[in-house]
Amino acid sequence: MTDHIQAMTAMGERARAAFAVMSCASDAQKSAALSAAATALRDGQSDILAANFRDMDQGRDKGLSEAMLDRLMIDEQRLDAIASAVEQVAQLADPVGQIIDRSNQANGLVMERIRVPLGVIGIIYESRPNVTADAAALGLRSGNAVILRGGSEAVESNRAIHAAMTAGIISAGLPEDALQMIQTTDREAVGAMLKAAGLIDIIIPRGGKSLVARVQDEARVPVLAHLDGIxxxxxxxxxxxxxxxxxxxxxxxxxxxxxxxxxxxxxxxxxxxxxxxxxxxxxxxxxxxxxxxxxxxxxxxxxxxxxxxxxxxxxxxxxxxxxxxxxxxxxxxxxxxxxxxxxxxxxxxxxxxxxxxxxxxxxxxxxxxxxxxxxxxFGLGAEIGISTGRLHARGPVALEGLTTYKWVVRGTGQIRP
Missing domain, CATH: 3.40.309.10 (Aldehyde Dehydrogenase; Chain A, domain 2)
Incomplete structure (x- = not known):
């Protein structure tokens, strides 16, 4: 576990440095980065499909069900849909910098609540390789840095999609470390991620009940999730x-x-x-x-x-x-x-x-x-999931749900009596 903690610490520190850049990136920069990432996904079709073929082959050897194999499978049509989804996120309105409300006080102070990114988001997910692109797009569009940890069944596909997305981001001048992926399939790496308080600001699990239960049970970082959909x-x-x-x-x-x-x-x-x-x-x-x-x-x-x-x-x-x-x-x-x-x-x-x-x-x-x-x-565009908790975001979590806010107070020299 010590090696995993050290690796997670290094990733988290790089992600925090990248977040400092992402939080100030313009709407145009973030949109261009995702458009370039979508192009890179299409240009990388042969590599991505070859990687997915290896995952499918290994999945059959492991006895995955037909339903699981269908979730895992990428063909030309599905890859085009993945790229199109990234393009759609690129065109969504940027929530960062939006003024939620503003008030003018009797003493002349102007007080505003303004949307800002959450920070470094850790996303843990299973099976579906399209989540690699979806989660990355939503996290980056809202000005965050993202650390991904996908399921072992889709490891080759996830790596290929991540590589294409990263190439697009770099081409647009945004930091490579804004989108990182945990490469190992060792389950202890998840434990290190869940304990990375101070490095990761929030964890979002996407997967089955056992995954979400483990995340909620072990996390020392705030979690945005739902356990069941009863x-x-x-x-x-x-x-x-x-x-x-x-x-x-x-x-x-x-x-x-x-x-x-x-x-x-x-x-x-x-x-x-x-x-x-x-x-x-x-x-x-x-x-x-x-x-x-x-x-x-x-x-x-x-x-x-x-x-x-x-x-x-x-x-x-x-x-x-x-x-x-x-x-x-x-x-x-x-x-x-x-x-x-x-x-x-x-x-x-x-x-x-x-x-x-x-x-x-x-x-x-x-x-x-x-x-x-x-x-x-709900008219929110792509979502990262549905939150059933009471704090921060609730219901479908899209771009706005990946932001928080800060107060900005503008004065002209006022002092408090």
Whole structure:
């Protein structure tokens, strides 16, 4: 571990020096650097695809599932999409320097809150090599320095993408050390990264539950993350039947593997059409694990166990139960939710407002699918992830979420009496 700590210290010191440059870089410089990085990704296509071929070959030897191999795979079309995503970030409005608010005091002082970068961001992620480019682009566009640590399955792909991105950054005159990658796949390197207080300002994990749990458990650096996406949809008694069916089926089945997918369906006991709702889910290919009241409605449902209410399936499975009104639904969400995204479907505005006010979630929706829990859908552009914590950023974290602010006070010689 000592060697890893020494290596991490050296990287952190270089990153802090690079951050001093990045924090003052102009909008045009950062945009040009990312545009050059996108060009370098396209120009480096043969090297990147060859590296990915090696990762895929090793992944098959290790017995990775088809789903994991699909996440890992890069072809010409996917590489072009990665480069295009970097170009899109280059065109986003620069949050750095934005004046959040300004006030004029009676004594003549002018006080402003101004957006500034967070500093050195450490990003730990698994499997998907596109995260190397996405995370780098978002971190650099917001004026930060970035230290990346990708998963061992994608080590060759990550290195090739990082090399191309770095070449683009250097060509635009920004420091190479603004984007660094931990090259070793040794898990102890992650431990050194998590303990790099004073060098790394914030850690962002992107990956499975075990990775995020380890980061949150071991980190001595602030963490921006969500552990589970146990998202609920509550069908109120006054819900429109067509809306309820469309929203529930979309929330579960559009993409079952995303963190905004519905995992628990709560149906008001006075909702008049629970049978067609369950039938629509079952006929869409979803397994429904329900309580006794749910199971009486359709013989194709199966009994829910206690752990089902606390499970993020990321699969075509949903837990379902009948609840005695909005208060009962809110109590269930408070006991079993993960503060990610929760939905109320109702035509009663008073019920909707009660749910919106009381649900302690990063994202609360009324009459909409939880699958909209995505930075792009919020108009934020690319996102680094969804935060379910209470401090700093919450919900989809995009460029603005990778900044903080400082107070600037402008005077004309005032002294405090």
């Amino acid at each position: 998202c609920h949809t509550y069908i109120g008694r006054s819900a429109d039947q067509d809306k309820a069916i469309a929203i529930a089926v979309n929330a579960k089945m559009r993409r079952t593997g995303v963190c905004g997918a519905m995992e628990t369906l709560l149906i008001d006991q006075d909702y008049p059409a629970p049978g067609p709702l369950l039938r629509a889910l079952l006929e869409a290919g979803c397994e429904v694990r329900g309580d006794d009241a749910i199971m009486e409605l359709d013989p194709r449902t199966v009994s829910a166990e206690a752990e089902d209410w606390d499970t993020e399936y990321l699969a075509p499975i949903v837990a379902a139960r009948m609840v005695g009104g909005v208060e009962d639904a809110l109590a269930h969400i408070a006991d079993h939710g993960s503060h990610h995204t929760d939905v109320v479907v109702t035509e009663d505005e008073a019920v909707a407002n009660q749910f919106i006010q009381r649900a302690d979630s990063a994202i609360v929706m009324w009459n909409a699918s939880s699958q909209f829990a995505d930075g792009g859908e």
